[in-house]
Amino acid sequence: MPRTTAIATRELSKTYKDVKALDNVTLDLEPDRIYGLLGRNGAGKTTLMSILTGQNYADHGTAEIFGHAPFEHDPTLSRICFIRESQKYPDDFKVHQAFESAALFFENWDEDLAQELVEAFALPINRRIKKLSRGQLSAVGVIIGMASRADITFFDEPYLGLDAVARQIFYDRLVEDFAEYPRTIVLSSHLIDEVANLLEHVIVIDKGQIVIDSDAEELRGTAVTVTGDAAKVQEFIGAAQVLHRDALGALASVTIKAKLDADQREQAKLMGLDLSPVSLQQLVVRSALSGTTAQRTEERTEARK
Amino acid sequence: MNRVIKVARMQLINKGTFIGIPLIILGASFLFTMAIWWLVRRNGGDGAMYSGGAQAPMWYFLALGIQSLTLTFPFSMAMSISRRTFYLGTVALFSVCALALSVFYYLMGLLEVATDGWGMGGQFFALQWIADNNWLVQILFYFVLMVLLFMIGFLAATIYMRWRTTGMVAFFICLGVLVLGIIALITLTNSWGEFWSWALTWTAAGVTLWGGIVALLMAGGSYLTLRKATA
Helix, strand or coil: CCCCCCEEEEEEEEEECCEEEEEEEEEEECCCCEEEEECCCCCCHHHHHHHHCCCCCCCEEEEEECCECCCCCHHHHCCEEEECCCCCCCCCCEHHHHHHHHHHHCCCCCHHHHHHHHHHCCCCCCCEHHHCCHHHHHHHHHHHHHHHCCCEEEEECCCCCCCHHHHHHHHHHHHHHHHHCCCEEEEEECCHHHHHCCCCEEEEEECCEEEEEEEHHHHHCCEEEEEEEHHHHHHHHCCCEEEEEEEECCEEEEEEECCCCHHHHHHHHHCCCEEEECCHHHHHHHHHCCCHHHHHHHHHHHHHC | CHHHHHHHHHHCCCHHHHHHHHHHHHHHHHHHHHHHHHHHHHCCCCCCEECCHHHHHHHHHHHHHHHHHHCHHHHHHHCCCCHHHHHHHHHHHHHHHHHHHHHHHHHHHHHHHHCCHHHHHEECCCCHHHHCCCHHHHHHHHHHHHHHHHHHHHHHHHHHHHHHHHHHHHHHHHHHHHHHHHHHHHHHCCCHHHHHHHHHCCCHHHHHHHHHHHHHHHHHHHHHHHCCCCC
């Protein structure tokens, strides 16, 4: 029997005045995996998550969580946790009061985990939330998200303002906790390299449209950077689609969209060319955000030569 | 159902907001009134003394209606609570608090009458116009007044949450036009005299009834508005 899809959207669209925040988004997310929702600021990540969590609603299309529309449906909502990046808290709330609230509503709330994380992030629990620094505010959201152990947990740019140590704590604890309590996690981010290792599946959204929806491992294999003598590189890549090109004197480093087989790799070796994998971030930036930005980058590269 | 009660518990996490502050306001305005009355009597003032101090906490409910929405609603969304549940929990909690305070007003009114106006012949809780009615009307009168003020704040805040500044501007322009229209109607038909003599015939029971209807309409309006509001 096929497992029920955790999140399913069909032709989801949402327009704010003259901005298309979401444009025909159709997605299926399997349960118990870690998804990366990647894209630039303003690409539609938060709008998508808001609709999936019933905090907002679409103009067209449907969104279902475990087979049911989440909008105003408490039994479905109670399985979701979504703390926004710009989450507002009651003005007079202290940190521990936000956790008390969360403990009321999230049935799987793990108080011990929350306490551990408070210590790990060195969060002052008796301070008023409005007095917290940006990093501490992010930590509050991260702790609620992790300790709620909701079936579907959304993290919205969770690392904002967190220092390197705190970010590493977050990534480590997330993986640890996920191993013990598998659930569906959607991590929204515009810092792709930092979260790349966590992700099992990557969804890239740009200008409201899904431009990549692919297994992370598979995605990494779809492009390669070829480095070596410019003429030989050109000969090797032939007509393959070029994502990015760097040149330095007689040397060229070209990223192409191609899956190389063993023969081709052997050939590259014979030609004295170096093959290197492409980081997720490069791949996303080069191939997905192809609109104006990537094009302009290309033009600039051309002009430099 | 259970989650409705949890919303009420969430609103009460900071006990000051719903219970502490109204009691402090009431206590302070009562003590101030007592002190003033005492000074008046000391200086040989006589005759009945009235105070409108009992309404002091009610104005706080206007602010509470705004606060419990603008501050707590976006957070309740993050707690994965539906708008309906949030609405029911918040309004139910306020109703219980308002009812408790109304009963308290009524009981204090009895005490006031029994002690001959706190020994000074003053009227703070048992204002003649209200105290002349039976216990049910008295309690309902206070209750409706409190709910009405809370609902004004709550409705305005839901309109803001749903339509933001545009909604607020439209709301107040409509309200302005409506009030101005009524004033113009009375003025142009030269019926201010009739209006005031009509207003004087109002009874506490009548005000309670009509106030209750208006409060119910506003409650319905804010519910429908909230159903599609976004944090």
